[in-house]
Amino acid sequence: MRIVVVGSGYAGTLVANRVAKKVEDAEVTVINPRPDFVERVRLHQQIAGTRSAATPLVDMLRDGITVRVGSVEKIGDGTVALADGERIDFDHAFLAVGSTVAPMPGAVAVGTWEGAQQARTALAALPAGSQVAVIGGGPTGIETAAEIAEARPDVRVRLIGSSVAGGLSEGASRRVRAGLERLTVDIIDDDVVEIVAGTGEFDDVVRLRSGWDLSSDLTLWAIVADVPPLAALSGLAVDARGRVIVDEFLRSVGDERIFAVGDCAAVPGARFACYTALPQAIHAADNFARLVRGRKPKPHSFPYWARGVCLGRKDAVTQLTHADDTVREAFFGGRAAVVLKEMASSSAFSSARAGRSAL
Known part of the structure; x- marks a missing residue:
């Protein structure tokens, strides 16, 4: 067969x-x-x-x-x-x-292997003081911005989205945003309307719906849709x-x-x-x-029961959900959430290789 x-x-x-x-x-x-x-x-x-x-x-x-x-x-x-x-x-x-991922022209798609490789090479080449813009306020954008900020504290990271962490409960959203701020990630709740090539010191200009223009040396598209x-x-x-x-x-x-x-x-x-x-x-x-x-x-x-998001290697948030994936008010963060997120990621790998549930 x-x-x-x-x-x-x-x-x-x-x-x-x-x-x-x-x-x-x-x-x-x-x-x-x-x-x-x-x-x-x-x-x-x-x-x-x-x-x-x-x-x-x-x-x-x-x-x-x-x-x-x-x-x-x-x-x-x-x-x-x-x-x-x-x-x-x-x-x-x-x-x-x-x-x-279908990125806006001028951005690197980070939800694909090829895009991630391109982003890794570009990020490694950035000198201290560079600016990185991550577009997308969902889990992919949050985890990308946090990981870069923790690994490269010498660059400025901006996370741009219409509602950063908006898919979580109010308490969990506040906890995620606080974790990003501790990593010195700038959170910008706005929509990107265009990315254009910079004419001066920076590679890109990210134009927002509010009318603001942001300079960026590396612009990453983190919306998987x-x-x-x-x-x-x-x-x-x-x-x-x-x-x-x-x-x-x-x-x-x-x-x-x-x-x-x-x-x-x-x-x-x-x-x-x-x-x-x-x-x-x-x-x-x-x-x-x-x-x-x-x-x-x-x-x-x-049935669903939770959503998890990493905030670098030392922090995370686990949002509890109802069976239909709507969020509950309950959540937890910190070390317990880090351990749970890593267990989930490792179990997913083991499940795929074993051909069965690893739980």
């Missing part, structure tokens, strides 16, 4: 390992644009130079799984078409291409954001041979996160195994 997994992030890597383990005659091929597994939850550390976020796929996947490095242009009708002209046939497929267009270009049913519309069993509503998991799947109530992607991957792989054995698949459901 020929199984193709498109994408090898958290969801794709876990699916490939779990299917290879649970379905004896499965011939699993993983197609990924790079030969490495990238821990997206650690890209801010990659940028700041405090930790590597990449591990070779050969060290992540079970023996017997075939890795094909390449870009997929279309999936459907039992075939995956690659950019180099190769076609790979499948009996079943898992689409796990994750999410991506898009998905790759593969599903839409392939003619699969997608929602307004381009995510694959799936049934309750995580199968594409237009082609039951294709499962979709992670950020690229339009699962009601799900948000972009490895915290979401891993349980989906487990469930999709298990449903596939059930179908192979002639059993009925089970509907997917998953």
Whole structure:
């Protein structure tokens, strides 16, 4: 039985390992644009130079799984078409291409491996006294700004967003902002309307909706809000954001041979996160195994309980949530939150490699 997994992030890597383990005659091929597994939850550390976020796929996947490095242009009708002209046939497929970043011209996207590498090189070359602008007030922006500020106290870091930490409860938001301020991050609650090349001392001018212009030597775009267009270009049913519309069993509503998991799947109530992607991957792989054995698949459901955000290596905030991911008033920070966030990040890595929950 020929199984193709498109994408090898958290969801794709876990699916490939779990299917290879649970379905004896499965011939699993993983197609990924790079030969490495990238821990997206650690890209801010990659940028700041405090930790590597990449591990070779050969060290992540079970023996017997075939890795094909390449870009997929279309999936459907039992075939995956690659950019180099190769076609790979499948009996079943898992689409796990994750999410991506569409930066404003002039900014470096920090939510992708390539962008993180570019940002790391540029940051390392900045002299003391330089200015870094991080655009995006959500977790990616907060963690990027905090990590850089802690690793490079000799540069000035500005975090720009319409509502920095606005997705948290009032108390947790205040705690995050206080943590950023302790790291001397300047918080600017505003929208960026344009980034233009500087004509003087600085590389960029960041123009805000309020009318202010900010100088920047390095401008980083930290808003993860898009998905790759593969599903839409392939003619699969997608929602307004381009995510694959799936049934309750995580199968594409237009082609039951294709499962979709992670950020690229339009699962009601799900948000972009490895915290979401891993349980989906487990469930999709298990449903596939059930179908192979002639059993009925089970509907997917998953309760949330928390959100976490790092504030450098020594501080963090954990926001407790209801099962539907709406925030509670309760939160905690400090060392306990640091330990919990690191446990979650390490468990995500272990889960993907083991093909099961690490908890």
